[in-house]
Amino acid sequence: MGFDVLLKGSNMLRLLTGLWVALRISLISALISIVLGVALGSLMSLKKPVITVISRIYLEFIRIMPQMVLLFLVYFGTTKALGINMSAETASVIVFSLWGTAEMSDLVRGALGGIPKIQYESSFSLGLTTFQTYFYIIIPQIIRRMLPLSINLITRMIKTTSLVMMIGIVEVLKVGQQIIEANRKSSPNAAFGIYATVFFMYFIVCYVISMLSKHLEKKWKS
């Protein structure tokens, strides 16, 4: 079945290292996206015309562009046009953060808008200050609403990292291809074993994360 290839040399370790590259890109990007997304989403909920227009254009642009085109644009485009020489991993983190920030900001905007005005007012009527109202009442509700959705975004990011091999990053899928190529003569069945292993790696990581989100969703159901 081609699983024997995994035991040859350090192949399994190489695959795991590749998986780590994919995870590293998506986790760093997710972290940046959460911070910037919360900031942008809060700005958007102020409903200032200029901010609304700019963020709308940004969101639509990111949604329409395939991630691969964005990757090429940032990695190859900037090098020639702007003379910036960045590593492929930096380029991927930028692209994934641009994407994640767009999605997160929309989630934050929605969560903020979904909190009834009376939640603020009944908190104020009880004598809580604006700071206390956000700290004890509003932010905890926003986190509860957003966490499952943002975890879902992280799993989508992890899956989409398979694209970054197109700009030369050796992540788990690329490592898999290299192993298959190298063993084409000795184990012609390697493709099945390796890709199946890669499949399970993605599956386990994403499954654990989405289980966590399901668990929180259940716990916070309200």
Place this chain on the structure above:
Amino acid sequence: MEEILKISGLTKSYGDLVVLDHIDLSVKKGEVVVLVGTSGCGKSTFLRCINALEKIQDGKVLLDGEVINPAGGKLNTVRERVGMVFQSYDLFPHKTVLQNMILAPVKVKKVSKKEAEKEALALLDRVGLLTKKDSYPHQLSGGQKQRVAIVRALMMHPEVLLLDEITAALDPEMVREVLDVVVSLAKEGRTMLIVTHELSFARAVADRMIFIDGGKIVEEGAPEDFFNHPQTERLKKFLDSFTY
């Protein structure tokens, strides 16, 4: 009896639209004042002006001689003296009934958690919801939520309680259980300003009725006169609209 709340010349407008036009009202300690009027007449806005949820353009609201609107910097210290219950969405959905009740006393009044819980349990017992102390709001019926909202407001020992259409969003069979709580509060001498559409309840609970129309107090009086001998055409018309 001594005057606790004095409102003079209160004017509220949104741009050119004047919602409340120079309203004067004085409320005595222990008095229950019920405000009625067509929807959009400004009665809810009036309540919201009293605890400074709305900025006012002219006039002032005095609580025990202290100006509370236009509010200075210490808005929250004023607000803890005026309790308010809204139509719905009052309770904090991520906190249990007990947590809802003790949050403000513990964080604002710095009451110890143990003491606040003791008081909360006594109040819950009084409104028949002791068994629901660890429930979350989404596990309660509309009537139960509103009863919790009322006792949560009482936890701050407000000098005046404002009730803004607290039964308007309830199913008819739940209205009674909420109004019963309000009646019992009236009996123990709570000062309350109530906006409601339940006229029979208003008649039972009010010391004084007020009819607001077009942003002004059109007529006021004891419930007996108010309902049986309305003086103005506008009030007659309003009261008629409730009978078939």
